[in-house]
Amino acid sequence: MGKALIIGCGGVAQVAIHKCVQNSEVFEEICIASRTKSKCDDLKAKLDGGKTKITTAQVDANNVDELIALIEEVKPDIVMNLALPYQDLTIMDACLATKTHYMDTANYEPEDTAKFEYKWQWDYKERFEEAGITALLGSGFDPGVTGVFTAHALKHHFDVIEYIDILDCNGGDHGYPFATNFNPEINIREVSANGRYWENGEWIETKPMEIKRVYDFAEVGEKDMYLLYHEELESLAKNVPGLKRIRFFMTFGQSYLMHLNALENVGMTSIEPIEFEGQQIIPLQFLKAVLPDPATLGPRTKGKTNIGCIFRGKKDGKEKTYYVYNICDHEACFTEVGSQAVSYTTGVPAMIGAMMVMTGKWNKPGVFNIEEFDPDPFMEALNKWGLPWQEDFNPTLVDADEVKEAELVR
Numbered sequence: 001m002g003k004a005l006i007i008g009c010g011g012v013a014q015v016a017i018h019k020c021v022q023n024s025e026v027f028e029e030i031c032i033a034s035r036t037k038s039k040c041d042d043l044k045a046k047l048d049g050g051k052t053k054i055t056t057a058q059v060d061a062n063n064v065d066e067l068i069a070l071i072e073e074v075k076p077d078i079v080m081n082l083a084l085p086y087q088d089l090t091i092m093d094a095c096l097a098t099k100t101h102y103m104d105t106a107n108y109e110p111e112d113t114a115k116f117e118y119k120w121q122w123d124y125k126e127r128f129e130e131a132g133i134t135a136l137l138g139s140g141f142d143p144g145v146t147g148v149f150t151a152h153a154l155k156h157h158f159d160v161i162e163y164i165d166i167l168d169c170n171g172g173d174h175g176y177p178f179a180t181n182f183n184p185e186i187n188i189r190e191v192s193a194n195g196r197y198w199e200n201g202e203w204i205e206t207k208p209m210e211i212k213r214v215y216d217f218a219e220v221g222e223k224d225m226y227l228l229y230h231e232e233l234e235s236l237a238k239n240v241p242g243l244k245r246i247r248f249f250m251t252f253g254q255s256y257l258m259h260l261n262a263l264e265n266v267g268m269t270s271i272e273p274i275e276f277e278g279q280q281i282i283p284l285q286f287l288k289a290v291l292p293d294p295a296t297l298g299p300r301t302k303g304k305t306n307i308g309c310i311f312r313g314k315k316d317g318k319e320k321t322y323y324v325y326n327i328c329d330h331e332a333c334f335t336e337v338g339s340q341a342v343s344y345t346t347g348v349p350a351m352i353g354a355m356m357v358m359t360g361k362w363n364k365p366g367v368f369n370i371e372e373f374d375p376d377p378f379m380e381a382l383n384k385w386g387l388p389w390q391e392d393f394n395p396t397l398v399d400a401d402e403v404k405e406a407e408l409v410r
Helices: 011-022 037-047 064-074 085-098 125-131 145-156 184-191 232-239 254-265 283-290 330-337 341-358 376-385
Strands: 002-007 027-034 053-058 078-081 101-104 134-137 160-170 195-199 202-206 212-217 221-228 245-251 274-276 279-281 304-315 318-329 366-369 389-392
Touching: 002 011, 002 064, 002 341, 011 027, 011 037, 011 330, 011 341, 027 037, 027 064, 027 341, 037 053, 053 064, 064 085, 078 085, 078 341, 085 101, 085 125, 101 341, 125 366, 134 341, 145 160, 145 232, 145 304, 145 318, 145 341, 145 376, 160 212, 160 221, 160 232, 184 254, 184 283, 195 221, 195 232, 212 245, 232 245, 232 366, 279 283, 304 341, 318 330, 318 341, 330 341, 341 376, 376 389
Parallel strands: 002 027, 002 078, 027 053, 078 101, 101 134, 134 366, 160 245
Antiparallel strands: 160 304, 195 202, 195 245, 212 221, 221 245, 274 279, 304 318, 318 389
């Protein structure tokens, strides 16, 4: 069928690459490129011998000229950006220059500012249309599958969706007092930022971890979860007509929160450069260097993840609720691809999104969020490639119990 250039070789990229190799009918050839070529070579050595031809390359994803040269050499059908969110725009620029399809799993954020939004990437829409190429944004799990779940719910279960709660539960235990399940720098920036949710046409901001709920997750049990701002809220608030409120909750254990609080208090989560022994360092990047690499957590992690969306709205004039979710087992993921479930749940949809574009099922010029495409082929592929989904037509709602008065003030 075709060829993909995969930029990045971290935990998520390694899962996506495993799945591309499993799907050799579509991915006849892949080139794995990263700043550290030896990581790509090590993965190639593990995966060589199948039907997919694998090559490797060294590239600095911050350098547009290097990226253009690599794309022109490899001539891929699509560039799968599984590098850092800071590098989205340089990779999009290189795809524009070479007229190559693009996909990623996370929206752009500047390295020197703890802020992310889609505006920077949405601004490329006309240029991608003129070039006749597709940019698929946010093809991980959240964002990604959560957007597909929303499009599926709207297509098959609702005339109008009024309320969406996205719930991300990781019931896994890696045995460390403190570690992050994906890139520590991105993870800590995300959870230490103010929370936000969208209600009645406006954004409401909260303090970090200010709003807490307890929810009983299937196959995981009761967990504390906290309202965060997550990037798919921005696109879904724009793309779901009639929406009244959308929120995102993620579970955290007390040990994680206690350590994060201590690190914040001593300045270790700062992204402001400081002088140390004659050189400039960024505390958060130093912290990332001393924390366990998420790619090494696979063999240690036990338990399950449960990620999904609870929808409330109307069908044929009647009130309706619907919950669609995936449960993923950390140990089963490690057995299959040598990864924990957090990387697995992002890497599998990355492969599926690239497949949708390469096979022409999701191929139209411009820049699109995942919920703007037909969800049916993606939903079918989730079941086939390792992320089967489950449905509940009478779910427990997040706010089934009365909300505390203090929170109603917001």
